[in-house]
Amino acid sequence: MGSLEDQRSLLEEGLVQNDNSRLHTGDGSVDVHGDPAVKEKTGTWKACPFILGNECCERLAYYGIAANLVTYLTRKLHEGNVSAARNVTTWQGTCYVTPLIGAVLADAYWGRYRTIAVFSTIYFIGMAALTLSASVPFLKPAECVGPVCPPATLAQYAVFFFGLYFIALGTGGHLFSKRCLDKAATLSDAEVKTGDYSDKWRICTVTQVEELKILIRMFPIWATGIVFAAVYAQMSTMFVEQGTMMDTSLGSFKIPAASLGTFDVLSVIFWVPVYDRFIIPIARKFTGKDKGFSELQRMGIGLFLSVLCMSAAAVVEIWRLNLAEELGLVHKKVPVPISIFWQAPQYFLLGAAEVFMFIGQLEFFYDQSPDAMRSLCSALALLTTALGNYLSSFILTVVTYLTTAGGKTGWIPDNLNEGHLDYFFWLLAGLSFLNMLVYFACAGKYKQKKAN
Template sequence: MSFRGKVRQSKAAGNWNIQVDLRFFDKAAIVTLPDCESPGQLNKWKICTVTQVEELKILIRMFPIWSAMVLFAAVQEQMFSTFVEQGMTMEKHVWSFEIPAASFQSIDTFTVIMLVPIYERVLVPVIRKFTGKANGISSPQRIGIGLCFSMLSMVLAALVESNRLQIAQSEGLVHSKAAVPMSILWQGPQYFLLGVAEVFSNIGLTEFFYDESPDAMRSLGMAFSLLNISAGNYLSSFILSLVPVFTARGGSPGWIPDNLNEGHLDRFYLMMAGLSLLNIFVFVFYARRYKCKKAS
């Protein structure tokens, strides 16, 4: 091993991979005289086994893949916040039924329930014929596809909101909190795309940590794979708290005021789509350089 990143040729994939050895962590397994409490007895609080050091290296190499999912979780959080606010300003009556804005989150749930068996029973066997992999595609590839769908969801939400604001303008409802005569059903596709993104990215991340985590740390890895949800919620709250600071100036109510008809929620969605696109580029950069422990 060396501290510098090595260029290795993968015999299974037949391509070149770059993997950083993180040699400086090896010092934790080197015995020195000050580390000995007495002759023949080592201080276990200072000395680690080689296995422990190598397991730590594996988790550190997995961190960039995990970090890309934090923004994904922040995008998913919009389903419980800004999507609901957007729906409350739209026409919620379909025939004689009134659809609560928050109930549209069930579209995401139904999408996941329907697509998981379709993915496993239909898509995986088809893709397997072309890739020769047991799971069709690797876990990082599955995560990347989900990130793309989440970005498309934000783009679609921006288009719906832009059209809603145009209707509010034409109907003279800009300074009124009255519902805009635009059916809430237009929100369905953006919830659906987030459900598709969840099928790919969330399940892909779980597979990634299960396959790549050391055997002795698999439970910890699985728990760590869910930490991105809480981190994404905090990131979403942080972004939403910054939006009024930078957009509400000079008498302008900002992008997300109390009365959404006076704001520009569509610009917020486009900003999230732009951040998602940047996140995809960063993810691809690290995913292409990550060497999977075993082929999937």
């Protein structure tokens, strides 16, 4: 059989398999009963319609809520602009943190099937509670009477946020349950002799130490994605609030301010084929790379476009405020007669930035991460979105505190005509620019992982 060290090496590499190895998937997958998954009876294309259908419904519900949440908070729960935006970004951040909980449960305890089933139930409870809070009369705040808007009661807030954060928890079982933890362990002499490998949490191997070094090298690149995510969070918060104070008419129709997010989607649909069919072939001639640009270069382009996006939003807001002053609407909480479609460029730029940054980021983490930790690194890419939303909430809190000192109106008052939302957009543009410089410095020093 060879020496004890040889046996240990073979076991750690997964080269010693039992007689049933040909029957089972061999990747740790289990069936609904928690037993090793049989190749012929588990998964494959039979499971795909259920997985895709479940995910489609979940994402439809999530984006339906996220796009309209800030408007609901301001118009129905009568929150201020800053409070509403902060609640939205905090909730969105939580939605991208809970997948780590789902990943741990799926990988170490329940398995993916049970995790998705449990979290789907939690998601449904949250949706039911949120629906009740928006439809049952005594769970809704009273309508405004002129300028007087009664605040929501504690019970009304409790039901609403209970549903909202149950949805955030339910999201955790969907976004990242398809494994994320590498529980490979150093085998002790006793384990090799007895054949008992039930303890999956052991001292790290040399391979795992090397994997950690790779993660440490990737950390600065990962961290620069947080500011970008904070910029991206404005699409469902400040961009929507800006749009509500513009002319939303389209002929005889009134369009919701949140619907301008469609331009972000259209931008993604436009840029993906343009990038594949035109940009890559042209870039390939100059860079000599099959992909045209490296993942790091794509991410850098995305960061640059995010600076342009926030600058475009600031320019539109300057124009809107100047027109409000000319028409004497500064102290009136009414929309300014400037078409909401002037927001289209900022949404379009954000969509382009999303194509370059998010896709490049996912490819970077997948290609550069240790082979046994690719799923975990993909989860860390999602974590930048969570931290970016939390960063947005923090920036809003600090800006409000500093700009309202001494009884001042502040940059983001309830009546945006009296404020300076353009200053806030310029602030984010400046932070994005500094973040881009830091990224270029880190990317220039980054040592690529050797290809297998």
